[in-house]
Amino acid sequence: MKKFEEKTISTNNIFKGKIISLQVDEVELPDGKTAKREMVKHPGAVAVIAMTENGKIIMVEQYRKALERSLLEIPAGKLEPGEQPKLTAARELEEETGYTAGNLEHLISFYTSPGFADELIHLYIAKELKKVENPRAGDEDEFVELHKLTIEEAVKCVEDRRIYDAKTAYAVLYLQLQLAMGKI
Amino acid sequence: MKKFEEKTISTNNIFKGKIISLQVDEVELPDGKTAKREMVKHPGAVAVIAMTENGKIIMVEQYRKALERSLLEIPAGKLEPGEQPKLTAARELEEETGYTAGNLEHLISFYTSPGFADELIHLYIAKELKKVENPRAGDEDEFVELHKLTIEEAVKCVEDRRIYDAKTAYAVLYLQLQLAMGKI
Numbered sequence: 001m002k003k004f005e006e007k008t009i010s011t012n013n014i015f016k017g018k019i020i021s022l023q024v025d026e027v028e029l030p031d032g033k034t035a036k037r038e039m040v041k042h043p044g045a046v047a048v049i050a051m052t053e054n055g056k057i058i059m060v061e062q063y064r065k066a067l068e069r070s071l072l073e074i075p076a077g078k079l080e081p082g083e084q085p086k087l088t089a090a091r092e093l094e095e096e097t098g099y100t101a102g103n104l105e106h107l108i109s110f111y112t113s114p115g116f117a118d119e120l121i122h123l124y125i126a127k128e129l130k131k132v133e134n135p136r137a138g139d140e141d142e143f144v145e146l147h148k149l150t151i152e153e154a155v156k157c158v159e160d161r162r163i164y165d166a167k168t169a170y171a172v173l174y175l176q177l178q179l180a181m182g183k184i
Numbered sequence: 185m186k187k188f189e190e191k192t193i194s195t196n197n198i199f200k201g202k203i204i205s206l207q208v209d210e211v212e213l214p215d216g217k218t219a220k221r222e223m224v225k226h227p228g229a230v231a232v233i234a235m236t237e238n239g240k241i242i243m244v245e246q247y248r249k250a251l252e253r254s255l256l257e258i259p260a261g262k263l264e265p266g267e268q269p270k271l272t273a274a275r276e277l278e279e280e281t282g283y284t285a286g287n288l289e290h291l292i293s294f295y296t297s298p299g300f301a302d303e304l305i306h307l308y309i310a311k312e313l314k315k316v317e318n319p320r321a322g323d324e325d326e327f328v329e330l331h332k333l334t335i336e337e338a339v340k341c342v343e344d345r346r347i348y349d350a351k352t353a354y355a356v357l358y359l360q361l362q363l364a365m366g367k368i
Contacts, residue, residue: 003254004247004327014199015206017222020300022199022206027249035325037249038201040224042300063188064298065211065221070187071298078299108342110350113296113303114248114255115262116204116226121350141219143188155361158292166294166305166350173357177339 004030006037019043019078020117042119046089047076047167049107049175050097050126056148057175058097058129059168063143072147072157073165076121089124095138097146102128108174112166121167123174125184151176188214190221203227203262204301226303230273231260231351233291233359234281234310240332241359242281242313243352247327256331256341257349260305269306277310279322281330286312292358296350305351307358309368335360 006027015022021041029035050058063070077092079085086104094100109122138144149157154172157163163172178184190211199206205225213219234242247254261276263269270288278284291307322328333341338356341347347356362368 002247003245003329005254006247006249017208018220020222020224022224024201025249029325030327033325036202038204039250040204040206040300041250045299061187063186063190064295065190065209066223066225066300066302067295067298070189071295073298076299108345108353109348110353111248111251111255111348112350113301114251114257114349115229115260116224116250116303117297117301118250119297119300141213141217143214145187158358161292164293164295165298166296166354169292169294170350170354170357173354173361174342177357177360 006030006035009034038116040117040119042117043079043081044085044120044122045076045078046085046092046122046124047074047171048089048093048124048126049074049171050093050099050101050129052129052148056150057154057172058099059147059149059154060096060144061147062145071165072163073168074171076167085122086124089122089126091136093126094132094135096142096144098132098135099126099129100132101126102130107178110170123167123171125175151179190214190219193218222300224301224303226301227263227265228269228304228306229260229262230269230276230306230308231258231355232273232277232308232310233258233355234277234283234285234313236313236332240334241338241356242283243331243333243338244280244328245331246329255349256347257352258355260351270308273306273308273310275320278316278319280326280328282316282319283310283313284316285310286314291362294351294354307351307355309359335363
Protein backbone atom coordinates (compact mmCIF):
# COMPACT_ATOMS: atom_id res chain seq x y z
CA MET A 1 0.00 0.00 0.00
CA LYS A 2 1.45 3.33 -1.07
CA LYS A 3 -1.40 5.69 -0.07
CA PHE A 4 -0.11 9.15 0.91
CA GLU A 5 3.37 8.11 -0.25
CA GLU A 6 6.23 10.35 0.89
CA LYS A 7 8.93 10.51 -1.78
CA THR A 8 12.55 10.77 -0.64
CA ILE A 9 14.27 14.02 -1.60
CA SER A 10 17.49 13.36 0.30
CA THR A 11 18.90 11.02 2.94
CA ASN A 12 21.27 12.01 5.72
CA ASN A 13 22.98 8.96 7.25
CA ILE A 14 23.67 9.89 10.88
CA PHE A 15 24.85 6.69 12.55
CA LYS A 16 25.66 3.08 11.71
CA GLY A 17 26.00 0.84 14.76
CA LYS A 18 26.29 -2.86 15.51
CA ILE A 19 22.52 -3.31 15.75
CA ILE A 20 20.74 -0.17 14.54
CA SER A 21 21.42 2.71 12.20
CA LEU A 22 19.81 6.12 12.08
CA GLN A 23 18.98 8.34 9.11
CA VAL A 24 17.02 11.53 8.54
CA ASP A 25 15.21 11.78 5.21
CA GLU A 26 13.77 14.89 3.68
CA VAL A 27 10.51 13.87 2.00
CA GLU A 28 7.91 15.33 -0.33
CA LEU A 29 4.43 15.13 1.19
CA PRO A 30 1.23 14.41 -0.80
CA ASP A 31 0.46 18.18 -0.84
CA GLY A 32 3.89 19.03 -2.30
CA LYS A 33 5.32 20.42 0.95
CA THR A 34 8.40 18.89 2.52
CA ALA A 35 9.10 17.34 5.92
CA LYS A 36 11.89 15.57 7.80
CA ARG A 37 11.59 11.94 8.90
CA GLU A 38 13.86 10.56 11.63
CA MET A 39 14.18 6.81 11.13
CA VAL A 40 15.89 3.92 12.84
CA LYS A 41 16.84 1.00 10.59
CA HIS A 42 16.87 -2.41 12.27
CA PRO A 43 17.75 -5.82 10.75
CA GLY A 44 14.49 -7.38 11.97
CA ALA A 45 14.06 -9.93 14.71
CA VAL A 46 12.31 -13.10 15.80
CA ALA A 47 10.42 -13.96 18.97
CA VAL A 48 9.51 -17.48 20.06
CA ILE A 49 6.63 -18.88 22.10
CA ALA A 50 8.34 -21.99 23.48
CA MET A 51 5.78 -24.44 24.90
CA THR A 52 6.90 -27.24 27.17
CA GLU A 53 5.30 -30.70 27.21
CA ASN A 54 3.06 -29.71 30.12
CA GLY A 55 1.82 -26.57 28.41
CA LYS A 56 4.06 -23.95 30.00
CA ILE A 57 5.59 -21.01 28.17
CA ILE A 58 9.29 -20.30 28.69
CA MET A 59 10.05 -16.66 29.50
CA VAL A 60 13.43 -14.97 29.89
CA GLU A 61 14.07 -12.20 32.36
CA GLN A 62 16.79 -9.82 31.18
CA TYR A 63 18.07 -6.32 31.82
CA ARG A 64 17.12 -3.71 29.23
CA LYS A 65 19.55 -0.84 29.37
CA ALA A 66 17.27 1.50 27.40
CA LEU A 67 14.71 1.20 30.23
CA GLU A 68 17.16 0.74 33.16
CA ARG A 69 15.14 -2.24 34.37
CA SER A 70 14.72 -5.93 33.70
CA LEU A 71 11.72 -7.29 31.79
CA LEU A 72 9.97 -10.62 31.44
CA GLU A 73 9.94 -11.50 27.73
CA ILE A 74 9.64 -14.45 25.40
CA PRO A 75 12.98 -15.49 23.85
CA ALA A 76 13.90 -13.16 20.99
CA GLY A 77 16.81 -11.89 18.98
CA LYS A 78 17.81 -10.03 15.87
CA LEU A 79 18.40 -11.55 12.44
CA GLU A 80 22.02 -11.97 11.42
CA PRO A 81 22.80 -10.79 7.85
CA GLY A 82 21.26 -13.20 5.33
CA GLU A 83 19.85 -15.48 8.02
CA GLN A 84 16.40 -16.99 7.44
CA PRO A 85 14.05 -16.02 10.32
CA LYS A 86 13.29 -19.67 11.12
CA LEU A 87 17.00 -20.37 11.66
CA THR A 88 17.25 -17.27 13.86
CA ALA A 89 14.29 -18.55 15.89
CA ALA A 90 15.94 -21.97 16.36
CA ARG A 91 19.26 -20.36 17.27
CA GLU A 92 17.86 -17.85 19.76
CA LEU A 93 15.69 -20.53 21.38
CA GLU A 94 18.73 -22.74 21.97
CA GLU A 95 21.01 -19.90 23.07
CA GLU A 96 18.57 -18.29 25.50
CA THR A 97 16.76 -21.33 26.90
CA GLY A 98 18.93 -24.38 26.19
CA TYR A 99 16.12 -26.11 24.30
CA THR A 100 15.75 -27.20 20.68
CA ALA A 101 12.32 -27.62 19.05
CA GLY A 102 11.11 -30.67 17.14
CA ASN A 103 8.38 -28.44 15.73
CA LEU A 104 8.91 -24.76 14.92
CA GLU A 105 6.24 -22.80 13.03
CA HIS A 106 5.77 -19.19 11.98
CA LEU A 107 2.63 -17.62 13.48
CA ILE A 108 2.57 -13.95 12.47
CA SER A 109 4.81 -10.91 11.87
CA PHE A 110 4.42 -7.31 13.04
CA TYR A 111 6.12 -3.93 13.08
CA THR A 112 6.97 -2.84 16.61
CA SER A 113 7.36 0.96 16.24
CA PRO A 114 6.35 2.05 12.73
CA GLY A 115 6.42 5.72 13.69
CA PHE A 116 10.21 5.82 13.91
CA ALA A 117 11.67 2.35 13.19
CA ASP A 118 11.38 -0.44 10.62
CA GLU A 119 11.86 -3.32 13.07
CA LEU A 120 9.76 -6.30 11.91
CA ILE A 121 9.35 -9.17 14.37
CA HIS A 122 8.53 -12.67 13.15
CA LEU A 123 6.70 -14.63 15.84
CA TYR A 124 7.22 -18.41 15.99
CA ILE A 125 5.80 -21.18 18.11
CA ALA A 126 8.18 -23.93 19.25
CA LYS A 127 6.90 -27.30 20.41
CA GLU A 128 8.35 -30.79 21.10
CA LEU A 129 11.14 -29.14 23.10
CA LYS A 130 14.27 -31.08 24.00
CA LYS A 131 16.85 -29.97 26.56
CA VAL A 132 20.28 -29.76 24.90
CA GLU A 133 23.26 -31.05 26.88
CA ASN A 134 25.72 -28.46 25.58
CA PRO A 135 23.62 -25.66 24.06
CA ARG A 136 25.18 -23.08 21.76
CA ALA A 137 26.39 -20.17 23.82
CA GLY A 138 24.49 -16.91 23.42
CA ASP A 139 25.98 -13.46 23.07
CA GLU A 140 28.55 -13.08 25.80
CA ASP A 141 27.00 -9.77 26.88
CA GLU A 142 23.59 -11.38 27.48
CA PHE A 143 22.46 -12.47 30.96
CA VAL A 144 19.06 -14.12 31.28
CA GLU A 145 17.06 -16.03 33.86
CA LEU A 146 14.38 -18.52 32.78
CA HIS A 147 10.80 -18.66 34.06
CA LYS A 148 8.06 -21.11 33.04
CA LEU A 149 4.46 -19.90 33.13
CA THR A 150 1.17 -21.58 32.30
CA ILE A 151 -0.90 -19.70 29.72
CA GLU A 152 -3.29 -18.64 32.48
CA GLU A 153 -0.37 -17.29 34.52
CA ALA A 154 0.99 -15.46 31.48
CA VAL A 155 -2.40 -13.86 30.72
CA LYS A 156 -2.60 -12.83 34.37
CA CYS A 157 0.88 -11.26 34.09
CA VAL A 158 -0.39 -9.19 31.15
CA GLU A 159 -3.45 -8.16 33.18
CA ASP A 160 -1.35 -7.39 36.27
CA ARG A 161 1.17 -5.43 34.21
CA ARG A 162 4.03 -7.69 35.18
CA ILE A 163 4.56 -8.28 31.44
CA TYR A 164 5.44 -4.84 30.08
CA ASP A 165 6.90 -5.86 26.74
CA ALA A 166 4.54 -5.46 23.77
CA LYS A 167 5.75 -8.46 21.73
CA THR A 168 5.40 -10.74 24.76
CA ALA A 169 1.98 -9.42 25.78
CA TYR A 170 0.82 -9.68 22.17
CA ALA A 171 2.22 -13.22 21.80
CA VAL A 172 0.40 -14.34 24.97
CA LEU A 173 -2.95 -12.93 23.81
CA TYR A 174 -2.45 -14.24 20.26
CA LEU A 175 -1.71 -17.72 21.62
CA GLN A 176 -4.80 -17.57 23.83
CA LEU A 177 -6.94 -16.59 20.82
CA GLN A 178 -5.49 -19.39 18.66
CA LEU A 179 -6.08 -21.95 21.41
CA ALA A 180 -9.66 -20.72 21.92
CA MET A 181 -10.29 -21.16 18.19
CA GLY A 182 -8.71 -24.64 18.24
CA LYS A 183 -6.03 -23.60 15.76
CA ILE A 184 -3.07 -24.68 17.93
CA MET B 185 13.48 -4.77 38.87
CA LYS B 186 17.24 -4.34 38.58
CA LYS B 187 18.33 -7.97 38.07
CA PHE B 188 21.49 -8.22 35.94
CA GLU B 189 21.83 -4.43 36.12
CA GLU B 190 24.23 -2.86 33.61
CA LYS B 191 25.95 0.16 35.14
CA THR B 192 26.76 3.08 32.87
CA ILE B 193 30.47 3.76 32.42
CA SER B 194 30.06 6.48 29.77
CA THR B 195 27.43 7.94 27.46
CA ASN B 196 28.04 9.10 23.89
CA ASN B 197 25.21 11.35 22.66
CA ILE B 198 25.07 10.82 18.90
CA PHE B 199 21.91 12.60 17.74
CA LYS B 200 19.12 14.77 19.09
CA GLY B 201 16.19 15.11 16.70
CA LYS B 202 12.65 16.47 16.78
CA ILE B 203 11.19 13.15 17.92
CA ILE B 204 13.96 10.74 18.87
CA SER B 205 17.52 10.93 20.11
CA LEU B 206 20.25 8.32 19.93
CA GLN B 207 23.02 7.50 22.40
CA VAL B 208 25.60 4.76 22.81
CA ASP B 209 26.44 3.80 26.39
CA GLU B 210 29.42 1.78 27.52
CA VAL B 211 28.18 -0.44 30.37
CA GLU B 212 29.60 -2.76 33.00
CA LEU B 213 28.01 -6.22 32.79
CA PRO B 214 27.18 -8.42 35.82
CA ASP B 215 30.42 -10.40 35.21
CA GLY B 216 32.55 -7.24 35.24
CA LYS B 217 33.13 -7.16 31.47
CA THR B 218 32.03 -4.21 29.39
CA ALA B 219 29.68 -3.85 26.41
CA LYS B 220 28.18 -1.13 24.20
CA ARG B 221 24.45 -0.41 24.16
CA GLU B 222 22.89 1.50 21.23
CA MET B 223 19.72 3.18 22.48
CA VAL B 224 16.96 5.33 21.03
CA LYS B 225 15.31 7.72 23.47
CA HIS B 226 11.67 8.51 22.73
CA PRO B 227 9.29 10.84 24.65
CA GLY B 228 6.63 8.11 24.94
CA ALA B 229 3.29 7.97 23.18
CA VAL B 230 -0.39 7.21 23.50
CA ALA B 231 -2.69 5.04 21.40
CA VAL B 232 -6.48 5.17 21.51
CA ILE B 233 -9.15 2.55 20.92
CA ALA B 234 -11.98 4.83 19.83
CA MET B 235 -15.33 3.01 19.94
CA THR B 236 -18.34 4.45 18.15
CA GLU B 237 -21.91 4.17 19.44
CA ASN B 238 -22.54 1.12 17.28
CA GLY B 239 -19.43 -0.69 18.50
CA LYS B 240 -16.99 0.08 15.70
CA ILE B 241 -13.32 0.90 16.19
CA ILE B 242 -11.89 3.89 14.36
CA MET B 243 -8.65 3.16 12.50
CA VAL B 244 -6.38 5.56 10.66
CA GLU B 245 -4.48 4.62 7.54
CA GLN B 246 -1.23 6.54 7.17
CA TYR B 247 2.08 6.36 5.36
CA ARG B 248 5.05 5.20 7.42
CA LYS B 249 8.26 6.40 5.81
CA ALA B 250 10.43 3.98 7.82
CA LEU B 251 8.56 1.08 6.13
CA GLU B 252 7.84 2.80 2.79
CA ARG B 253 4.22 1.69 3.03
CA SER B 254 0.96 2.74 4.63
CA LEU B 255 -0.43 0.93 7.67
CA LEU B 256 -3.81 0.56 9.34
CA GLU B 257 -3.41 1.72 12.96
CA ILE B 258 -5.43 2.98 15.88
CA PRO B 259 -5.00 6.74 16.47
CA ALA B 260 -1.71 7.45 18.23
CA GLY B 261 0.85 10.14 18.82
CA LYS B 262 3.80 11.13 20.92
CA LEU B 263 3.69 13.00 24.22
CA GLU B 264 4.58 16.68 24.10
CA PRO B 265 7.00 17.83 26.83
CA GLY B 266 5.24 17.84 30.20
CA GLU B 267 1.93 16.70 28.72
CA GLN B 268 -0.14 14.22 30.74
CA PRO B 269 -0.81 11.07 28.64
CA LYS B 270 -4.58 11.44 29.00
CA LEU B 271 -4.42 14.92 27.46
CA THR B 272 -2.26 13.57 24.63
CA ALA B 273 -4.84 10.86 24.04
CA ALA B 274 -7.69 13.40 23.88
CA ARG B 275 -5.66 15.67 21.59
CA GLU B 276 -4.54 12.95 19.18
CA LEU B 277 -8.07 11.52 19.03
CA GLU B 278 -9.48 14.88 18.01
CA GLU B 279 -6.67 15.74 15.59
CA GLU B 280 -6.62 12.40 13.79
CA THR B 281 -10.32 11.46 13.80
CA GLY B 282 -12.30 14.66 14.46
CA TYR B 283 -13.99 13.13 17.52
CA THR B 284 -13.90 14.00 21.21
CA ALA B 285 -14.64 11.42 23.91
CA GLY B 286 -17.11 11.81 26.78
CA ASN B 287 -15.32 8.91 28.43
CA LEU B 288 -11.57 8.29 28.13
CA GLU B 289 -9.86 5.65 30.26
CA HIS B 290 -6.37 4.24 30.54
CA LEU B 291 -6.23 0.49 29.81
CA ILE B 292 -2.58 -0.58 29.90
CA SER B 293 0.94 0.56 29.01
CA PHE B 294 3.73 -1.31 27.22
CA TYR B 295 7.25 -0.92 25.84
CA THR B 296 7.31 -1.37 22.07
CA SER B 297 10.98 -2.23 21.40
CA PRO B 298 12.85 -2.69 24.69
CA GLY B 299 15.90 -4.12 22.91
CA PHE B 300 16.89 -0.75 21.46
CA ALA B 301 14.36 1.94 22.45
CA ASP B 302 12.58 3.24 25.56
CA GLU B 303 9.29 4.07 23.84
CA LEU B 304 6.42 3.46 26.28
CA ILE B 305 2.89 3.51 24.84
CA HIS B 306 -0.11 4.25 27.04
CA LEU B 307 -3.24 2.62 25.63
CA TYR B 308 -6.59 4.34 26.20
CA ILE B 309 -10.17 3.50 25.38
CA ALA B 310 -12.42 6.34 24.21
CA LYS B 311 -16.20 6.06 24.36
CA GLU B 312 -19.21 8.42 24.05
CA LEU B 313 -17.64 9.91 20.94
CA LYS B 314 -18.89 13.21 19.54
CA LYS B 315 -18.04 14.56 16.10
CA VAL B 316 -16.43 17.99 16.46
CA GLU B 317 -17.47 20.69 14.00
CA ASN B 318 -14.07 22.34 13.78
CA PRO B 319 -11.58 19.85 15.20
CA ARG B 320 -8.08 20.93 16.20
CA ALA B 321 -5.78 20.54 13.21
CA GLY B 322 -3.16 17.82 13.46
CA ASP B 323 0.48 18.07 12.47
CA GLU B 324 0.60 19.63 9.03
CA ASP B 325 2.85 16.83 7.76
CA GLU B 326 0.31 14.14 8.71
CA PHE B 327 -2.11 12.67 6.14
CA VAL B 328 -4.58 10.06 7.35
CA GLU B 329 -7.69 8.28 6.09
CA LEU B 330 -10.29 6.96 8.53
CA HIS B 331 -11.76 3.45 8.56
CA LYS B 332 -14.36 2.04 10.94
CA LEU B 333 -14.23 -1.66 11.74
CA THR B 334 -16.32 -3.89 13.97
CA ILE B 335 -14.31 -5.82 16.56
CA GLU B 336 -14.88 -9.01 14.55
CA GLU B 337 -13.54 -7.28 11.43
CA ALA B 338 -10.54 -5.95 13.34
CA VAL B 339 -9.72 -9.41 14.76
CA LYS B 340 -10.01 -10.80 11.23
CA CYS B 341 -7.60 -8.10 9.99
CA VAL B 342 -5.07 -9.27 12.61
CA GLU B 343 -5.60 -12.88 11.50
CA ASP B 344 -5.34 -11.98 7.78
CA ARG B 345 -2.23 -9.89 8.42
CA ARG B 346 -3.87 -6.72 7.14
CA ILE B 347 -3.06 -5.17 10.53
CA TYR B 348 0.73 -5.23 10.69
CA ASP B 349 1.25 -2.77 13.52
CA ALA B 350 1.97 -4.35 16.90
CA LYS B 351 0.22 -1.73 19.10
CA THR B 352 -2.94 -1.99 16.97
CA ALA B 353 -2.95 -5.79 16.83
CA TYR B 354 -2.32 -5.91 20.57
CA ALA B 355 -5.05 -3.34 21.29
CA VAL B 356 -7.57 -5.34 19.25
CA LEU B 357 -6.79 -8.61 21.06
CA TYR B 358 -6.71 -6.88 24.46
CA LEU B 359 -10.12 -5.34 23.78
CA GLN B 360 -11.49 -8.71 22.72
CA LEU B 361 -10.18 -10.27 25.94
CA GLN B 362 -11.65 -7.50 28.12
CA LEU B 363 -15.03 -7.79 26.38
CA ALA B 364 -15.00 -11.59 26.77
CA MET B 365 -14.34 -11.15 30.50
CA GLY B 366 -17.12 -8.55 30.77
CA LYS B 367 -14.68 -5.87 31.94
CA ILE B 368 -15.59 -3.33 29.23
